[in-house]
Amino acid sequence: AQKITQTQPGMFVQEKEAVTLDCTYDTSDPSYGLFWYKQPSSGEMIFLIYQGSYDQQNATEGRYSLNFQKARKSANLVISASQLGDSAMYFCAMRESYSSASKIIFGSGTRLSIRP
Amino acid sequence: IAGITQAPTSQILAAGRRMTLRCTQDMRHNAMYWYRQDLGLGLRLIHYSNTAGTTGKGEVPDGYSVSRANTDDFPLTLASAVPSQTSVYFCASRGREDTEAFFGQGTRLTVV
Numbered sequence: 001a002q003k004i005t006q007t008q009p010g011m012f013v014q015e016k017e018a019v020t021l022d023c024t025y026d027t028s029d030p031s032y033g034l035f036w037y038k039q040p041s042s043g044e045m046i047f048l049i050y051q052g053s054y055d056q057q058n059a060t061e062g063r064y065s066l067n068f069q070k071a072r073k074s075a076n077l078v079i080s081a082s083q084l085g086d087s088a089m090y091f092c093a094m095r096e097s098y099s100s101a102s103k104i105i106f107g108s109g110t111r112l113s114i115r116p
Numbered sequence: 117i118a119g120i121t122q123a124p125t126s127q128i129l130a131a132g133r134r135m136t137l138r139c140t141q142d143m144r145h146n147a148m149y150w151y152r153q154d155l156g157l158g159l160r161l162i163h164y165s166n167t168a169g170t171t172g173k174g175e176v177p178d179g180y181s182v183s184r185a186n187t188d189d190f191p192l193t194l195a196s197a198v199p200s201q202t203s204v205y206f207c208a209s210r211g212r213e214d215t216e217a218f219f220g221q222g223t224r225l226t227v228v
Contacts, residue, residue: 009156035216045206045219052215091158102147102166103174104210104217108158 002027004094006107013082014115020067021077021110023092032096034075035104036066039089048090051075079112087114119143122207122220129197129227137192137223139207147210148190149217150174150182152203159206165190197227 003026013019025034036048051059051066059066067076079086092107120141129135139148146167151159151174161174165184179201181193190209194201204224208217 006158033215043204043222045208047216047218050215093159102210103161103164103172104149104208105161105175106151106159108156 002029002094002096002103002105004092004105004107006092006110008110009108010111010113012113012115015084016081018078018080019082019086019112021079021090021092021112023075023077023107025073025075025092025094027073027094027096029096032094034066034068035093035095036064036075036077037091037093037106039091039109041088045091049077082114084114084116087112120207120209120218120220122205122223124223125221126224127226129194129225131198131227132196135194135197135225137194137205137207137225139190139192139220140188141190141209141218142188143209143211143218144187145209145211145214145218146187147212147217148184149208149210150180150190150192151206151208152176152201153206153222154203162192162205197225199227201225202227 005024032053034051038046049061051068063080065078089109091109095104123138149164150162163182165171168187207220210217
């Protein structure tokens with residue numbers, strides 16, 4: 001069964017520092033996708049980055065990169081040069097691709113707070 | 117309508133009442149999802165639909181039902197609301213060729 005685990009309920013980081021948000025997953029499907037979403041205090045869900053299980057390189061989107069370690073089943077989000085606007089909840093999610101039921105499940109989230 | 121729209125934005129509901137949360141998308145997406153968000157628990161999948169006419173159970177389906185009569189609409193019904201269903205509900209959709217899911221703005225439901 002699909003499972004996503006985020007073990008950091010909250011993190012504090014100094015502005016301009018890099019931060020890594022942890023995510024581990026479990027699946028028996030050989031083909032799957034991993035996502036990260038940001039949820040600011042306003043409540044909307046903002047898509048950040050996607051990694052496919054067969055992608056050879058780690059995904060990057062601007063200051064966001066996904067550290068994909070397939071053997072360890074981890075998909076950590078790295079935010080470089082953090083900004084005050086990065087303060088938000090961050091959710092890791094997974095979708096199994098080959099399954100006839102393309103459910104997307106989420107982890108419990110990490111609340112990131114950036115200190116000025 | 118642009119994207120995915122949920123209604124109502126918020127609602128206070130008496131326990132035992134029936135309630136339908138509406139979700140409509142105009143992107144012709146095949147897959148649609150309903151989640152509830154509770155503090156400390158993240159987003160939990162209630163029900164999903166891969167295409168019109170089909171639905172499936174997610175992680176927490178009890179007390180909820182869905183239907184998918186057409187591509188655009190995916191209503192979520194609480195037949196007899198209970199206080200534990202107080203939550204923020206998100207609807208999402210995804211196209212066949214898309215990687216990510218697109219979310220509605222959420223419905224804040226309070227059952228008293």
